[in-house]
Amino acid sequence: MALNVSGLVALVIFYVMTLAIGVWASRKSKKEKNLQPSEVAIVGGRNINFCIGLFTATATWVGGAYINGTAEIVYLPSRGLLWVQAPVGFALSLLVGGLFFVQPMRSKNYVTMMDPIQEAYGNVMGSLLFIPPLIADIFWFAAILASLGATMKVILDIEGYLAIILSACIVILYTLLGGLYSVAYTDVIQMIFIMFSLWICTPFAITNSATKSISYTAVHESFQAPWTGKIEAQYVARWLDDFLYLVLGGIPWQTYFQRILSASSPRDARLISYLSGVGCFIMAVPSVLIGAVAASTDWNQTDYGLPTPHDRGDSSLILPLVLHYLCPMYISIGGLGAIAAAVMSSGDSALLSASSMFAHNIYRKVLRKKATENDVLWAMRLSMVAFGTIASVLAFYSHSVYDLWFLGGELVYALLFPQLCCVLFIPSTNVYGSAAGFLFGLLLRLLAGEPSLKIPPVIHYPGCSLVDGVYIQLFPFKIVTMLVTLLTIVSVSYLATFLFKANILPPEWDICHVCEGLLCPHRNIIRTGPALIVPRGYTQRTQP
Structure with missing residues (x-):
């Protein structure tokens, strides 16, 4: 040839x-002078x-x-x-x-x-x-x-x-x-x-x-x-x-x-x-x-x-x-x-x-x-x-x-x-849930293996079978992994908010400041970071 x-x-x-x-x-883009x-x-x-x-x-x-x-x-x-x-x-x-x-x-x-x-x-x-x-x-x-x-x-x-x-x-x-x-x-x-x-x-x-x-x-x-x-x-x-x-x-x-x-x-x-x-x-x-x-x-x-x-x-x-x-x-x-x-x-x-x-x-x-x-x-x-x-x-x-x-x-x-x-439809989620979802979802996906890259599965879902020396997952693990990640984000977010809001965990442990702006009933204050906003009807006091 x-x-x-x-x-x-x-x-x-x-x-x-x-x-x-x-x-x-590219010259046309330069004519947009009024924008960043x-x-x-x-x-x-x-x-x-x-x-x-x-x-x-x-x-x-x-x-x-x-x-x-x-x-x-x-x-x-x-x-x-x-x-x-x-x-x-x-x-x-x-x-x-x-x-x-x-x-x-x-x-x-x-x-x-x-x-x-x-x-x-x-x-x-x-x-x-x-x-x-x-x-x-x-x-x-x-x-x-x-x-x-x-x-x-x-x-x-x-x-x-x-x-x-x-x-x-x-x-x-x-x-x-x-x-x-x-x-x-x-x-x-x-x-x-x-x-x-x-x-x-x-x-x-x-x-x-x-x-x-x-x-x-x-x-x-x-x-x-x-x-x-x-x-x-x-x-x-x-x-x-x-x-x-x-x-x-x-x-x-x-x-x-x-x-x-x-x-x-x-x-x-x-x-x-x-x-x-x-x-x-x-x-x-x-x-x-x-x-x-x-x-x-x-x-x-x-x-x-x-x-x-x-x-x-x-x-x-x-x-x-x-x-x-x-x-x-x-x-x-x-x-x-x-x-x-x-x-x-x-x-x-x-x-x-x-x-x-x-x-x-x-x-x-x-x-x-x-x-x-x-x-x-x-x-x-x-x-x-x-x-x-x-x-x-x-x-x-x-x-x-x-x-x-x-x-x-x-x-x-x-x-x-x-x-x-x-972030678009469940705004009450927070960074703790996000981090947990990211780590758990990543771990779950990697443990499912990848036959094209010769990565053997650690988790054998139902229907996992050996074909030509390679394990194939026939279970719908992609949608399961995605849904588990979603559930982890939501559940850990609500759990973290509840634990800090109920004062079960001390505020000092809230390193991501997810409770900023939330009323902490045991302290009668609203936490907003370094400063304290005092709700109407309460006497201002320093945080113990």
Whole structure:
């Protein structure tokens, strides 16, 4: 296979066009002179146009892992369409977010997802809870860079590391220059490119002479099992657990709230959340069809030959393989552009998300409380370069990166989602409950093991079985871990408040000052920190 020069030229043109749009958008961000520069960089001055907001919210979820992964799952003989949960899961996640989370977040004009957590539980817990989404964002960026590198190797026959380095540099550069404005405006062109390219590729793949009718192979066994798939009885609980993980675990991400908080009004924010869910679902259709085509193809009639992609262990590359071997070259180049656009649209979101939380919640509020706006911007830019570089290096270890990304996402779900629910809907919770929930939830998740990382389980839930030398948890432990974390936060918070308020524990032990502002009946005073506010009707006295 020779280097595809025309495809490489087309890809470079696409990258130059994307960079030019990002630079142009960065100039637009500088026109917002009446607002704080850091707020403009993070949430676009809360003035993002509705259409732009809808495009960027949809593009955030429709990434390289999304379109590649959907096609792969449909193609796999052991999975099939019934196991494609992301399109419906993300759509429902954005619906739930719009119904319950947009209003409390948007009404208080928060800048990041971590703001209400720091406001309720303080900087120490805010810093601890920043770690899971940071890890997940970095591994997310690394995973989609790795998928692009593998795709370019298939279609253009160039080394994957060149694609990884080039894509990472372009994304870092325009995100660094314009913040959310550059990300949002480049997402528009990337989203349009994804829509047209994938939809144009699909008919060519379906009508290829090596492919049987996908309507026939949906119900009949041909080259492999029907691509619609089936869910065996023992996997129903695990299927439901993974589905709820996508629905609820898709909410506690800064990439989501960054779009919601940047909308010009709460109404627009809710509509963007609802409609972007519909967009995510629609954008999965071409990938589903391409996966069905792959399952319906006699690969011996193509230049790929036998054994099949599944037998060679190339299932993760099924989308670029279909584009390359079942479509004309000029069409497959368009499909490559779609994958590159999807990677960049999600990569810049992950990069901006991590750097925004670090600059605003860690640097400004913890490390340097007297930092100027210019200092915060520079912290944001430097962290973008650092996080982007780390992700690029990790992308060379593609298999382990995907596994670590999934584990990071589960930690966000198990640890951060309950905390966010508590600070928004159960304001009586406190830092003691937050800390207990974090530690207990983290311990519970790690003790469940992770087969992809060869971490054996310490807790064997019902249905835990040994498959090919690896323990698999069939019990819905993800939702259980999340609910236990939520229950721990609430119960420990109420217990701590009761113990201090009833004077069972001495006030001196209240190192987190959770009883500030609460009436302490045994002392006839209200504790408010160092000073004492005396209720009406009581005589002032010093605290014994």
